[in-house]
Amino acid sequence: MRALVTGGNRGIGYAIAQGLMARDVDVVIGVRDPENGQRAARELGCGAVHLDLENADTFAPAISAAGDIDILINNAGILIEDSMIHNPDGLRRSMQVMFHAPFELILLCLPHMTAQGQGRIVNLSSGWGAYDEGLEGPGGYGVAKAALNALSHALPRDLPDGVSINAMCPGWVHTRMGGQAAPRTPEQWADTAIWLALDAPAGLTGKFFRDRTEKAW
Template identity: 75%
Template sequence: MRALVTGGNRGIGFAIAAGLVARGTDVVIGARDADKGQAAATELGCQSVHLDLERPNTFAPAIQAAGPIDILINNAGILIEDSMIAAPDGLRCSMQVMFHAPFELICLCLPHMREKGAGKIINLSSGWGSFAEDMEGPGGYGVAKAALNALTFALPRDLPAGVTINAMCPGWVHTDMGGPSAPRTPEQGADTALWLALDAGDVTGKFFRDRQEIQW
């Protein structure tokens, strides 16, 4: 069983990759910086591919290099806090990294999952993109995460039999993005993603935090 973790060279993605490796999963991490990706992969004992979510021309070569993917974890994200009106490119970039790229990677991984009759897709989202939690994400972040949530909710109707998709919120995690004041460790943030990937069964089209379903 092989998993691809985008943005797996640091933070929550690194913790997810480490947890998967510890459970005996064949792991590939995708990294925008190929050198940093290889350094992280060496530390983890896994494979790395160059995958820049702002550059769609890297997607297909990365999937080809990674090999057939059974578990896709769309972890990589970006936090741009600028006004969407004053600096609209921030929204465009947020949507590319956290909505368009995950969808394209799903499409690239689906042929193998369809053939196998099984597959897991986990989207790293956020309460900041939840309407139930007032969509408090700044700039384009909350909008992009809300779009990712909508994709997760709607896509099960089009997925092949045996393929599941879920979103999860890791909480406020002490990473480069979350900052030093965040109360949760990357390992705590990674826990629900690992549970969805390996232990949650055939649940699909849901949104989770701390292994509990939450509202969109």
């Protein structure tokens, strides 16, 4: 079984890759910076492919190099705090990295999942992207995550039998994005992603989770 973890060279993605490998999953991390990615891959003992979510030309070559993907973890994200009005490119970049790119990667991974009759897609989202929590957060971050949530909720109707997709909120995590004041470690919050990838019921799809507990959209 092989998993691709985008943004797997640090933070939550690194912890997810580490946790999956501890469960004997063959992991490949997708990385924007090949040098840093190879360094992280050596530390983890896994593979790495160049995958820049702002450059669609890297998508197909990355999936081809990674091989057949059974588990896709769309983890990579960006946080641009500028006003969407004053910096509209910030919203465009957020949508590309956290909505358009994940969808394109899903399309590239689906042929193998369909042929196998099984596959799991886990989208790292946020409570800031939940209408239930008011679409909070700076800039276009919450808007992009809301779009990712909508995709996670609606796509099951078009996915083949045996392929599931779910979103999860890791909460406020002590990473480069989350900052030093965040109360939880990446390892603590990687747990739900690993659970969705490996242990959640096979028919569970189109849901949103935090701490393995379903939450409102």
